[in-house]
Amino acid sequence: MSIAIVPAPVSVVPGDGTFTLAGATVSGPLAEYLSETLGLAVVESGGDVRLELGSGAAPGGYTLEVAPAGIRLAADATAGLFAGVQTLRQLAANGPVPCVSIEDHPRFSYRGAMLDVARHFFGVADVKRYIDDIALLKFNHLHLHLTDDQGWRLEILSRPELTAKGATTQVGGGGGGRGSGGGSGGFDAPLFYTQDEYREIVAYAASRFITIVPEIDMPGHTNAAIVAYPELGDSPAEPYEGIEVGFSSLAIRSESTYDFIEDVVREVVGLTPGPYLHLGGDESLSTTDEDFLTFIARATAIAAAHGRTLIGWHEMGRSRDLPAGTIGQYWSFTTPQEGAAEHTLSFVEQGGRVIMSPADVAYLDIAYEPDAALGLVWANGPTSLEQAYDWDPADIVPGIGEEQLLGVEAPLWTETVRSIGDAEYLAFPRMAAVAEIAWSPRGARQSFADFAGRLGSIEAVWDAAGIRHRPLDG
Ligand code: ACM
DSSP: OOOOOSSOOSEEEEEEEEEOOTTOEEESTTHHHHHHHHOOEEOSSOOSEEEEEOOOOOTTOEEEEEETTEEEEEESSHHHHHHHHHHHHHHTTTSSEEEEEEEEOOSOSEEEEEEETTTSOOOHHHHHHHHHHHHTTTOOEEEEEOEETTEEOBOOTTOTHHHHTTTSOOTTOOOTTSOOSOSTTOTTSOSSBOHHHHHHHHHHHHHTTOEEEEEEEESSSOHHHHHHOGGGBSSOOOOOOSOOOSOOOBOTTOHHHHHHHHHHHHHHHHHOOSSEEEEEOOOOTTSOHHHHHHHHHHHHHHHHTTTOEEEEEGGGGGOSOOOTTOEEEEOSOSSOOTTHHHHHHHHHHTTOOEEEOOHHHHOTTBOSSTTOSSSBOOTTOOOOHHHHHSOOGGGSSTTOOGGGEEEEEEEEOOSSOOSHHHHHHHHTTHHHHHHHHHHSOGGGOOOHHHHHHHHHHHHHHHHHHTOOOOOTTO
16 A cells, blocks of 8 residues: 655655554544544543654654554654644545554754735634644644734734724725625624734644744835824825735834834734744835834844844845844745845844745745636746745755755735635645645655655545645646
8 A cells, every 4th residue: 555645754664454543542642633633532541543752753753653453653742743643644544544654853843834814814713724724734833924014913902003993904805894705704803813812823823733923014014004003104004905015114213113113012922922023024115225224123123122033034134233043034036036145144144044935936825827716926926836846945045055944934925815715725735845845854855746646645634624725636
């Protein structure tokens, strides 16, 4: 029986025979989760499927032994067990579980997906669903792009107008504070997360070993904030529901701007237990170079004082005044464009590392083919599944290799994405390609044909879970 797992494990040694899950019991950490996902009965100890901590597996990794008499899954930490459970779900997708011995561990500690909840809003139930979708592929970070020109999506108690006035719009029209029906939040749901709802997302993600990375984009992409608090801009702003970029900027020379950043960062950090805070910094096309540098030095110093590791899109690397260890997120192409390589190296020179999200291969908002109903054609798009697979993050910027990389992220911008089903269609299967790049150590990856041949097993899980995806033969 062939064994097909995505992302490819480090070592797979097939055995003889199968193990039958029907009627089996499970014991150990995460037994409840296996009961939910595979229908096993939980027992106190000695289950047919035994989950065990303390294996000596590599960090983040696991070992999985399937024999006709039982299954043993072991790891040093529960996150490793959780990754192993995702492998087991794929092995079980097509009937009896084939006997096998697997050793596995991740290439990168940061394996991220990003959801833009600003251009179109997605309610709590939709975000939870996306969390489950990405957990299956062993992603462990979800970056939420919470603010942009079209909307401010997180309640900030000290700045109530951000959501009272800044969250009423989205791309194509939100109907004065009412949803467009795009998300399962429904027609009457406000287009932002209350602080309790955000906490619920953070907790749900943690139950799937996923860290939420909140992004408050600045100084550009701030039209909605300026609509809410006009003193934050140099000129008045109107609510915006289009898809242009680069037209807004916070007022760089006004102290109100820095008071605002202090208030927002304090609350976001208070709500978010993870180590990271993303401050954007991209496409600040309406901010002069001098103002941009002044702003980044001040804003990052304010944010760093709250004890978080900052992340910025690669343009932030124009600044040589970043807090030590600030992480750069590269979003130029697999062949770096104007200044992108230099700006990305600047993070490393200032003690940070890099997350790779090359737009021409890792951006999930790009259409799969010309004239597609979903997705935009930009960044050298359309982007096929093969293009999404056929690149390596250590080969893009000279001077940024394995050691300088924190990881890889697949962003999904939502200009055309009106429902979580639309998001899933654009994400899958291409996000499986990015997952393999992020998880599978270089030697474990083979050809695109080999990857494509393994996708059938994960498609079975997608279909069983009702996860929308583009047809694999399409
Ligand atoms: C970006 O795509 N503006 C980061």
